[in-house]
Amino acid sequence: MDGETLSLPWIRIRGRSFMAMVLTPAPPFSDWFAALDRQLGGAPGFFAERPVVVDLSAVAEAVGPDALPVALDGLATRGMRIVGVEGIPAGRLSGTRWADLATNLHGRDVALEPRPGRPAGEPAPAPAAAPSASLLIDQPVRSGQSIVFEEGDVIVVGSVASGAEVIAGGSVHVYGPLRGRAIAGLKTAGSRIFCRRLEAEMVGVDALYRTAENWGPDLHGRPVQVRCDRGALRLSAFD
Amino acid sequence: MSNVVVVTSGKGGVGKTTSSASLGASLARAGNKVVVVDFDVGLRNLDLVMGAERRVVFDLVNVVQGDAKLPQALIRDKRLENLSLLPASQTRDKDALTEEGVGRVIEELRESFDWIICDSPAGIEKGAMMAMRFADTAVVVTNAEVSSVRDSDRIIGMLDSKTRRAEAGERIDKQLLLTRFDPARAARGEMMSVDDVLEILAIPLLGIVQESPDVLTASNLGCPVTLHNPTSPAARAYDDAARRLMGETIAIRTPRERKTSLMSRLFGRRAA
Numbered sequence: 001m002d003g004e005t006l007s008l009p010w011i012r013i014r015g016r017s018f019m020a021m022v023l024t025p026a027p028p029f030s031d032w033f034a035a036l037d038r039q040l041g042g043a044p045g046f047f048a049e050r051p052v053v054v055d056l057s058a059v060a061e062a063v064g065p066d067a068l069p070v071a072l073d074g075l076a077t078r079g080m081r082i083v084g085v086e087g088i089p090a091g092r093l094s095g096t097r098w099a100d101l102a103t104n105l106h107g108r109d110v111a112l113e114p115r116p117g118r119p120a121g122e123p124a125p126a127p128a129a130a131p132s133a134s135l136l137i138d139q140p141v142r143s144g145q146s147i148v149f150e151e152g153d154v155i156v157v158g159s160v161a162s163g164a165e166v167i168a169g170g171s172v173h174v175y176g177p178l179r180g181r182a183i184a185g186l187k188t189a190g191s192r193i194f195c196r197r198l199e200a201e202m203v204g205v206d207a208l209y210r211t212a213e214n215w216g217p218d219l220h221g222r223p224v225q226v227r228c229d230r231g232a233l234r235l236s237a238f239d
Numbered sequence: 240m241s242n243v244v245v246v247t248s249g250k251g252g253v254g255k256t257t258s259s260a261s262l263g264a265s266l267a268r269a270g271n272k273v274v275v276v277d278f279d280v281g282l283r284n285l286d287l288v289m290g291a292e293r294r295v296v297f298d299l300v301n302v303v304q305g306d307a308k309l310p311q312a313l314i315r316d317k318r319l320e321n322l323s324l325l326p327a328s329q330t331r332d333k334d335a336l337t338e339e340g341v342g343r344v345i346e347e348l349r350e351s352f353d354w355i356i357c358d359s360p361a362g363i364e365k366g367a368m369m370a371m372r373f374a375d376t377a378v379v380v381t382n383a384e385v386s387s388v389r390d391s392d393r394i395i396g397m398l399d400s401k402t403r404r405a406e407a408g409e410r411i412d413k414q415l416l417l418t419r420f421d422p423a424r425a426a427r428g429e430m431m432s433v434d435d436v437l438e439i440l441a442i443p444l445l446g447i448v449q450e451s452p453d454v455l456t457a458s459n460l461g462c463p464v465t466l467h468n469p470t471s472p473a474a475r476a477y478d479d480a481a482r483r484l485m486g487e488t489i490a491i492r493t494p495r496e497r498k499t500s501l502m503s504r505l506f507g508r509r510a511a
Contacts, residue, residue, distance in 0.1 A: 140441055142396025143389050144363075161392045161439065162385075179439075 020083065020105075021047060024055040025071040027062045033074055040078070052080045053105060057087025069096040134170070141166060141180070150186055162201060183209070185228065193226040198235075208233040241349040244356050244484070245374035246416075247398075249390030251361030253382045254418035254448070257458055259358035260288045261474070262378070264463040265481030267322035271353040274313065276344075277327035278370035279360035280335060286326045289316065290461025300328040303340035309347050318466055323352070333366035345373045363397060371402050376412040376484070378445060382419045383431040388439055391415075395442065414445035416480060421450045422494045433493065446480030448473050449494040 026032050040046060052075065059071050068088065075082060084102035085093070093099050133152035141147055141156055143163035150169040157175050164180035166172050169187035171194065178195035183204040185191030193203050198219055202211045206228040215235050223238040246259045256279075263275040277285035280300060286292040291314045297307035302325070309325075316322040325348075328335065348355045359370035371377065377398050381391040395413055404411045417436060424430040437444060448454075453471040457464035465474045465481075472494065479489050 139399070142399070143392035145396045159439070159441070161396075162389050163393065164396075 020051040020053045022053045022055055022086075023075065023080075024058055024087075025074070026058040027067070029067075029071065029074065036078070047078075047080050050081070051083040053084045053086060054082055055087045056085050060088050060092070065092055068093060069098055072098050072101075135168075140176070143180070152188075153191075160195075160200075178203075182226075184226070190228075194224075196223050197221055198224040203233075203235070205233060210235070241352055242354055242376060242484075243345060243349070243374050244354065244376045244378055245359055245371040245398075246356060246378045246380060247359035247367060247371055247394050248361065248380040248387070249363060249367075249394040250382075250387045253380050253387050254454075255361070255380050256284045256288050256358055257454055257464070258378065258380050258416055258418060258448070258477070259356050260285060260463040261465045261477040262481050262484070263322060263354070263356045264316075264319060264465045265478045266354050266356075266484070267316070267319045268465070268478075269481065269485065270321070271485075272321045272351065273354045273356065274323040274325055274348055274352045275356045275358060276325040276348070276370075277358050278336070278366050279358065280327045280366055281329065281332045282360065283327035283329050285324060285358050286314075287461060288458050289324050289463065291316070291324050291326070292461070295326045298326045298328040299344070300331045300335045302344050303336055305340075309344065318462070333360070333364065333369070336365060336369045338369065338372060341369050342373055363393065367394075368397075368401060371398055373403055374398075374411060375404065376414070378414055378416050378480075378484075379440070379442065380416050380418055381436060381440070383417060383421075383425060383433070383436055385431065388431065388436055391440060395440065413442045414484075415440055415442050416445045416448065418448045419450045420447050420494055422496045426496050444491055445483055446476050447491060447494055448476040448480075 054072060054075060056068055056071065059067050072082060082101065084105040086103065086105060088103065090103040093101060135147070135149040135152070135154045137147060137154065137156045138158070140158040141160045141164045143161040145164045146167070147154055147165070148167045152168070153170040153173065154166050154168040155173045156166060159176035160166055160174055160178045160180045160182065162179040165183070166174070166181070167183045167186060168191070170184065171191040172182045172184045174182065174195040177197040177199050179199045179201070181202040182193045182195070182200060184193045185206040189206060191205060193205060199221060200212060202209055203226045205226055208228055210233050219235055219237055224235055225238065226233065226235050246255050246262070248255050259275050263273050267273040275285060275289070276299065277283050278299070279285070286295055294314050297312035299312070301307035302309050302312050312325055314324045314326065316324065345355065357370045357374060360366040379391050379395060381387050398411050398413055399405050402411050415437065417433060421430055425432050433447060449472050451471060451473040453468050454464050454473050457467040460467060464471060465477045468474055476492065479492065482489055
């Protein structure tokens with residue numbers, strides 16, 4: 001017994017949160033499902049691969065327990081993956097094909113953008129759970145503004161003004177004059193700062209920083225990258 | 240369709256109030272119905288610059304708080320009948336302005352005026368926020384020096400985030416008015432050049448107003464320079480700026496250094 005326990009691998013269990021869509025069917029069903037179908041017509045695939053939780057409180061209250069499986073069946077035929085229900089006591093679905101659904105899921109509401117059912121032609125909404133690895137800023141970062149993006153790189157298509165700061169978990173890319181502060185590598189080792197014109201007040205990578213007076217005038221105004229090299233901050237020109 | 244213009248800068252002393260009065264007078268002289276609103280509650284100056292200080296009874300704060308009706312507080316200019324002033328209160332502070340109240344006053348002004356010029360106080364606090372809140376267009380007044388340019392940059396950032404238009408996802412029109420410009424000092428490198436300022440701020444240029452004793456004289460006499468001395472270079476620059484605001488396309492007059500002697504020009508060139 002002991003030997004068998006030792007030889008088996010230890011299973012790691014990880015926690016992860018997913019965003020589930022919550023739907024609240026309401027009687028009369030014909031109207032509600034017609035409205036749902038119209039809305040989904042504008043955004044096919046909105047519910048694809050997304051967990052759905054059904055709030056049955058309105059149905060249970062207005063129609064009664066017999067209508068509960070009808071509502072769930074209606075959603076299932078539209079391809080939705082129902083992972084749980086809420087708004088009804090546990091055991092209310094026993095004896096139906098939905099008896100195994102979780103009834104005590106915990107969660108909180110989050111704002112959902114974009115909304116389903118927008119006019120066709122717009123791009124389909126991106127999966128909400130996928131984090132974007134970079135932040136693109138398409139206008140000048142003005143003095144006093146602070147761009148903080150811990151999840152990845154920051155790309156600025158324009159200038160970063162004196163008195164502005166850009167802080168990134170990954171690298172900072174500035175396709176214009178960098179006149180303010182840039183700090184890279186809050187989360188990712190090996191991050192760098194790239195700018196088309198170095199006129200910065202301060203640059204920092206991996207908790208090392210340097211102010212403008214610490215680099216020579218020969219780098220001023222030139223395209224430069226800043227990186228951390230064996231524990232020291234190194235600024236080097238591209239041209 | 241009325242246009243709400245905020246005249247703003249961040250930094251003090253760059254010429255916001257002078258520019259508000261001068262642009263207002265130019266727009267009015269071109270036949271528009273114009274009101275200039277002083278948002279500098281507690282430090283009002285616009286009444287002095289427009290020569291109306293002895294006619295102030297009610298003010299913006301009274302109207303915002305509902306203690307007076309708008310027509311009671313509006314002062315009609317004696318020289319131009321389609322130019323009016325809504326003065327600020329000198330005894331109150333900027334916290335007396337509420338967003339709801341200011342919005343109501345602006346809406347009411349929109350009904351009877353073509354142009355509503357909001358003269359912003361310096362700083363980035365409540366008064367400046369209220370002045371820019373409902374604007375359609377911003378005139379960013381800047382001097383060609385680094386501190387003024389950086390403060391203007393900060394204000395442009397706020398115009399793009401804190402105004403009603405910005406919050407509704409619309410664009411607010413921002414234009415640069417370069418004031419107190421001294422071409423001789425710029426040529427000597429003691430002042431930033433027009434191109435340097437435009438490169439940093441990256442907004443369209445509305446006009447360049449030269450540093451001029453005419454402006455100070457006019458302000459001291461309580462008369463916008465565009466009315467007091469319409470042929471002076473500063474007045475012509477404001478007139479051109481007003482016409483550009485009205486949508487006309489006029490080439491920017493870049494102030495040039497006064498004609499100097501051949502010798503100094505020769506030396507100047509050699510030194511450069």
